[in-house]
Amino acid sequence: MLKPGRHLVLGNVACAEGAIRAGCRFFAGYPITPANEISHHMASELPRAGGFFLQMEDELASMGAVIGASWAGAKAMTATSGPGFSLMQENIGYAHMTETPCVVVDVQRSGPSTGQSTMPSQQDVYQARYGAHGDYEVIALAPWSVQEMFELTVRAFNLAERFRTPVMLMSDGVIGHIKEKLVVPREIETIERRRTTNASCTPFGTDDPSGVPDMPLFGDGCQLLVTGSTHRPNGLRDDNPRYHQMIVDRIRGKILRAESEIADTVKMYMDDAEIAVVSYGASARPSYGAVERARAEGVKAGILRLRTLWPFPEKEVSDLAENVDAILVVEMNVGKVVREVERVACGRSRVISIPKVGGVLQSVDEVHGAIGRAI
Amino acid sequence: MILNAFVRAVDELQIPQDKILCVSGIGCSAWIPSPNFRGDTLHTTHGRALAFATGAKVFNSDLKTIVFTGDGDGAGIGGNHLIHAARRNIGITTILVNNMNYGMTGGQIAPTTPHGSVTETSPYGNPENPFDLAELVAAAGATYVARWTTYHIVELTRSIREALQHRGFSFIEVLSQCPTQQRRMFGMTGPMQEIPQRILEMFSESTYTRGRPPGGNYFYVIPSGSPEEALREVGEALDGVEASIKIVDHIAFGRTIRIDTKDQEVAKEKLKDMSTVERLAGPLEGKRELGVFVREERPEFTETLKGIIRKARGE
Numbered sequence: 001m002l003k004p005g006r007h008l009v010l011g012n013v014a015c016a017e018g019a020i021r022a023g024c025r026f027f028a029g030y031p032i033t034p035a036n037e038i039s040h041h042m043a044s045e046l047p048r049a050g051g052f053f054l055q056m057e058d059e060l061a062s063m064g065a066v067i068g069a070s071w072a073g074a075k076a077m078t079a080t081s082g083p084g085f086s087l088m089q090e091n092i093g094y095a096h097m098t099e100t101p102c103v104v105v106d107v108q109r110s111g112p113s114t115g116q117s118t119m120p121s122q123q124d125v126y127q128a129r130y131g132a133h134g135d136y137e138v139i140a141l142a143p144w145s146v147q148e149m150f151e152l153t154v155r156a157f158n159l160a161e162r163f164r165t166p167v168m169l170m171s172d173g174v175i176g177h178i179k180e181k182l183v184v185p186r187e188i189e190t191i192e193r194r195r196t197t198n199a200s201c202t203p204f205g206t207d208d209p210s211g212v213p214d215m216p217l218f219g220d221g222c223q224l225l226v227t228g229s230t231h232r233p234n235g236l237r238d239d240n241p242r243y244h245q246m247i248v249d250r251i252r253g254k255i256l257r258a259e260s261e262i263a264d265t266v267k268m269y270m271d272d273a274e275i276a277v278v279s280y281g282a283s284a285r286p287s288y289g290a291v292e293r294a295r296a297e298g299v300k301a302g303i304l305r306l307r308t309l310w311p312f313p314e315k316e317v318s319d320l321a322e323n324v325d326a327i328l329v330v331e332m333n334v335g336k337v338v339r340e341v342e343r344v345a346c347g348r349s350r351v352i353s354i355p356k357v358g359g360v361l362q363s364v365d366e367v368h369g370a371i372g373r374a375i
Numbered sequence: 376m377i378l379n380a381f382v383r384a385v386d387e388l389q390i391p392q393d394k395i396l397c398v399s400g401i402g403c404s405a406w407i408p409s410p411n412f413r414g415d416t417l418h419t420t421h422g423r424a425l426a427f428a429t430g431a432k433v434f435n436s437d438l439k440t441i442v443f444t445g446d447g448d449g450a451g452i453g454g455n456h457l458i459h460a461a462r463r464n465i466g467i468t469t470i471l472v473n474n475m476n477y478g479m480t481g482g483q484i485a486p487t488t489p490h491g492s493v494t495e496t497s498p499y500g501n502p503e504n505p506f507d508l509a510e511l512v513a514a515a516g517a518t519y520v521a522r523w524t525t526y527h528i529v530e531l532t533r534s535i536r537e538a539l540q541h542r543g544f545s546f547i548e549v550l551s552q553c554p555t556q557q558r559r560m561f562g563m564t565g566p567m568q569e570i571p572q573r574i575l576e577m578f579s580e581s582t583y584t585r586g587r588p589p590g591g592n593y594f595y596v597i598p599s600g601s602p603e604e605a606l607r608e609v610g611e612a613l614d615g616v617e618a619s620i621k622i623v624d625h626i627a628f629g630r631t632i633r634i635d636t637k638d639q640e641v642a643k644e645k646l647k648d649m650s651t652v653e654r655l656a657g658p659l660e661g662k663r664e665l666g667v668f669v670r671e672e673r674p675e676f677t678e679t680l681k682g683i684i685r686k687a688r689g690e
Contacts, residue, residue: 025434026433026434044687047680047683047684047686047688048684048687048688050684052433052434052680052684054433056429057455057459058455060426061425061429061455061456061459062426063426064419064420064429064456065427065430066430067427067430068417068426068427068430068431068432068434069434070430072430072434072435073434074430076430091420091423094419094420217435218417218438219393219396219415219435219438220393221393222415223414223415224415224416224417225409225416226415227409227416227417227418237409237418
């Protein structure tokens with residue numbers, strides 16, 4: 001583990017370091033570009049911290065092992081890219097249904113299918129939200145730097161434990177593979193799941209306003225019934241519509257009610273902005289450069305950077321639509337987050353998609369040019 | 376029956392119930408532990424029980440972890456996880472209930488369905504060939520491998536006990552009845568109430584235990600068409616020969632005729648060139664071997680991982 005202080009570190013390594021500092025003691029993964037460095041770092045550092053590293057036979061097994069380990073008490077994580085993320089979806093859905101805390105890192109690359117296997121994208125935005133079948137909410141975070149690969153991984157674990165849910169860390173092939181300064185703090189706040197060993201507990205139902213039940217572990221003597229089938233609060237399988245409604249309402253509600261606490265955005269140059277750029281992850285970097293250049297030319301441009309993609313920061317984007325004339329959404333895909341912005345803006349502002357496909361990051365020139373055309 | 380054998384074995388071994396973790400996938404076999412068994416149960420996605428169990432067992436190796444799976448769940452969709460768990464020799468006991476089809480969904484072919492069987496997805500006869508699962512898992516590296524049937528309940532219970540005490544990956548394949556679907560697969564006509572018992576008898580007929588090959592003075596006559604017509608013609612042909620002739624159910628031959636007689640050569644001679652007979656078969660042909668096939672000691676996976684932690688920490 002890196003000591004507190006300044007280091008020059010690869011993005012993927014910062015992610016693994018953040019995980020271990022957050023208390024991760026179980027990692028199961030499968031080789032895939034461009035996420036491999038996370039596995040490699042976990043393979044050498046997790047055992048040093050007393051944790052377990054497994055390379056499983058495929059991504060389905062990796063996600064399954066993560067869930068099994070979580071119920072045995074581990075803060076557990078896996079890391080992959082698009083094709084592996086696709087394979088994990090069924091078990092991610094299982095984690096939603098069973099309210100299993102865990103972290104899934106997607107270092108996005110360009111698809112569909114094998115695609116441009118070594119080149120970055122932000123194409124998996126909707127897959128993070130809707131990849132598994134069924135009705136559920138998702139927490140997904142978007143780091144834009146090596147520092148945030150560390151910090152947002154810590155946040156991912158804390159959110160996973162607090163809300164008893166899988167959390168997606170949506171990185172990409174740019175952020176995963178750059179080397180930047182990482183400041184490792186001395187103190188880190190970590191959150192642990194609320195445990196219980198009460199044999200009559202209801203691990204899948206609660207009256208607590210948070211909507212998050214206490215979680216027993218295997219071996220606690222609680223006769224746990226963990227199942228992906230619709231179940232009663234005590235875990236017993238029951239496909240009665242009443243129980244299904246209860247589960248769906250509660251697992252969605254526990255996240256949606258906390259949306260304003262989960263939502264995490266960064267505003268730069270927004271105070272008097274008339275044109276706003278909305279971006280996230282790697283795309284936000286040239287966007288920021290473009291806004292700075294526009295400001296130097298006297299254009300009242302600003303940037304709203306999303307550090308959470310899901311639940312979508314409704315309020316921040318709604319306020320934005322109220323206050324600016326035009327919103328440009330810059331992303332490395334055909335235009336996905338722009339659809340959410342359009343939905344929330346609801347006609348109150350022009351919304352312009354600035355998509356980029358082809359496995360290449362936008363340039364400052366490109367975004368700056370788009371700002372110019374939007375005036 | 377399998378739940379009973381399991382519970383009995385657990386009781387005999389006095390394993391503390393709050394340390395038992397039962398993991399199962401999807402299918403009829405998955406309902407063996409969940410929700411009946413009073414321990415922790417993890418009911419996973421289809422075919423993935425061993426992957427989930429691996430995560431739990433690795434993180435907390437104090438958990439006595441048992442996976443219940445079926446032939447479709449464990450060797451079809453779950454086949455990859457099965458061979459890798461065996462290869463790792465992880466300390467998990469896997470009880471695979473083999474009813475030779477995907478029963479819960481209505482009786483489709485599975486990787487264990489005999490060639491030629493008629494099922495929902497093989498109305499013209501199964502074009503595929505089945506795995507020998509015990510052989511497959513043994514080849515993959517499991518260190519305790521056994522096969523029994525639900526007819527052999529005493530041996531099964533003993534094997535479960537041995538498997539639970541075994542250090543490493545233990546695997547028991549249990550050939551099991553599925554009256555609803557196997558009736559059609561093995562051409563079992565007759566009253567439904569009799570089918571479960573007939574299947575158990577079929578298991579007895581179609582298997583032998585390693586070290587005790589079927590001796591005995593008998594052979595099979597495989598009918599070319601209706602077993603009843605063949606039976607009639609065979610009975611006439613063997614008039615004068617001291618022989619017991621009856622129709623039996625056999626996994627390899629379906630409904631077939633068994634002839635017990637001391638005068639085998641004489642009988643076989645008299646059965647030459649009969650239109651109702653396809654061919655004759657010896658007592659061993661098509662029989663499945665039962666028993667404990669592998670019993671070895673090799674480093675167990677979770678112990679190896681703990682050794683890695685010690686090594687990484689320079690202890």
